[in-house]
Amino acid sequence: GIQVEQSPPDLILQEGANSTLRCNFSDSVNNLQWFHQNPWGQLINLFYIPSGTKQNGRLSATTVATERYSLLYISSSQTTDSGVYFCAVGPPLTSGTYKYIFGTGTRLKVLA
Amino acid sequence: EPEVTQTPSHQVTQMGQEVILRCVPISNHLYFYWYRQILGQKVEFLVSFYNNEISEKSEIFDDQFSVERPDGSNFTLKIRSTKLEDSAMYFCASIWTVGNTIYFGEGSWLTVV
Numbered sequence: 001g002i003q004v005e006q007s008p009p010d011l012i013l014q015e016g017a018n019s020t021l022r023c024n025f026s027d028s029v030n031n032l033q034w035f036h037q038n039p040w041g042q043l044i045n046l047f048y049i050p051s052g053t054k055q056n057g058r059l060s061a062t063t064v065a066t067e068r069y070s071l072l073y074i075s076s077s078q079t080t081d082s083g084v085y086f087c088a089v090g091p092p093l094t095s096g097t098y099k100y101i102f103g104t105g106t107r108l109k110v111l112a
Numbered sequence: 113e114p115e116v117t118q119t120p121s122h123q124v125t126q127m128g129q130e131v132i133l134r135c136v137p138i139s140n141h142l143y144f145y146w147y148r149q150i151l152g153q154k155v156e157f158l159v160s161f162y163n164n165e166i167s168e169k170s171e172i173f174d175d176q177f178s179v180e181r182p183d184g185s186n187f188t189l190k191i192r193s194t195k196l197e198d199s200a201m202y203f204c205a206s207i208w209t210v211g212n213t214i215y216f217g218e219g220s221w222l223t224v225v
Binding site for chain 2: 030031033035041042043045048050086088090091093097098099100101102103104105
């Protein structure tokens with residue numbers, strides 16, 4: 001099955017700093033989403049981004065499907081950005097499977 | 113934004129008891145999922161459900177687990193005889209079709225004591 005690796009596993013930033021989180025996947029995918037898991041455990045959908053670039057406020061994401069990676073950029077980080085960031089990939093339509101696979105996660109802590 | 117809703121948000125149960133976790137997927141969605149996350153670990157696939165039957169399940173989803181869509185709106189996960197290692201956050205999710213945005217509920221924390 002598809003392997004999804006994220007880096008770095010842990011990241012500590014000072015408030016106001018910028019960061020880049022990476023998601024690598026081992027096979028072609030039909031969907032890629034980024035999630036923020038908040039301290040209460042909820043998965044907050046950030047981006048649906050199977051390819052291309054999107055921006056939402058201080059966050060942006062880029063997926064280069066042909067090279068099998070996606071990047072999540074966080075600019076001017078705030079303490080409320082703390083939590084775990086996951087990417088999840090959906091299978092190609094020809095794969096015969098419907099399951100979405102989560103990456104290993106990046107745990108981000110933003111210090112005031 | 114459309115919502116997947118889950119109940120209960122938190123349940124504490126004795127080892128060996130049966131637990132039912134409930135989910136209401138988004139109304140026009142066709143594919144439904146349960147995922148599990150043990151504290152501090154990644155989110156793991158349990159089972160997918162389409163056209164009123166299981167379409168795929170992981171090795172975690174053994175005979176202790178079952179899923180049902182009893183009335184066309186609810187989607188349930190039953191754990192027949194809970195073990196300590198079943199303590200985890202359980203997420204329900206749904207999509208309209210493969211490749212579309214997957215929506216997750218807020219999760220149900222299960223603590224087995």
